[in-house]
Amino acid sequence: MTALTPDELRLWHAWKRASDAVRARVGEEITAETGLSDPDFGVLSRLEDLGHGRLRQNELAASMGWHRSRLSHQLTRMEERGLIDREDVQRGVQVSVVITEAGRTAIATARPVHATAVRRHLAAHVPADQLPQFIAALESLAG
Amino acid sequence: MTALTPDELRLWHAWKRASDAVRARVGEEITAETGLSDPDFGVLSRLEDLGHGRLRQNELAASMGWHRSRLSHQLTRMEERGLIDREDVQRGVQVSVVITEAGRTAIATARPVHATAVRRHLAAHVPADQLPQFIAALESLAG
DNA sequence: AAAGATTGAAGGTTCAATCTTA
């Protein structure tokens, strides 16, 4: 009810700035080097890591915490760009998403860029001796 | 160059989930109670806090770290919704943004909702004895 | 030319409505 205290306000502003900055920097480096957007990278990573290149749309959405319509719109754009194909199973239901050769090439190029960006823009700023508590706080926030 | 280590990967995923979750939860509560979007809330807060209800577009953009076009698009939508007015100074240059009565009412309703949401979804998850280091890490990330 | 601002296009996200199959 009462207004935020100076400490709470400082925490909020620092959180928001850090949140925006890390997202923007990692995303920009991937886009600059590979042309993939952040969501493109997420989808292609999951396809390879969880499904070896093929997943049902349903499983893909669940693994990313996305709503159906969000994934559907995203896949439509990725299909137009040639990064994935959709294959119908059982006449229009349970659609399988398959990574294309172009998709494989793109994600292979993007992975090391992503790793470097995560190290530079996130991991490097968390002192090693605080890492466990930092991760614990993040996991509590996410929960 | 090399792939992310398990620790780095865990940090990255925790960061991303926390980042998305806090943003979404705070935003949803404000929208549900007031109809204001997250950017709406940000603009109206700055207008009151920095300019007592009136600011030049340029100053507003700088204070939020926004590009001109982003603010311009946002203000166009907010003007249509009656939250702000634009007043020309010096024939089309140096536009002043003024909060309307509807804008004042909306932000007054939103502030306590925001405070409660920030406490519940962010501040409550950071142990008091870790707060200084946590904020320090965030400010390093934002820098 | 430089500074402040606008615009249109393209991509991304959410919501509600819809469609198809089981």
Added chain:
DNA sequence: TAAGATTGAACCTTCAATCTTT
């Protein structure tokens, strides 16, 4: 009916091009 998926509208963000005034 329920589950999987699509679609259209509205909103948000970025980029490049443009416009006006100084």
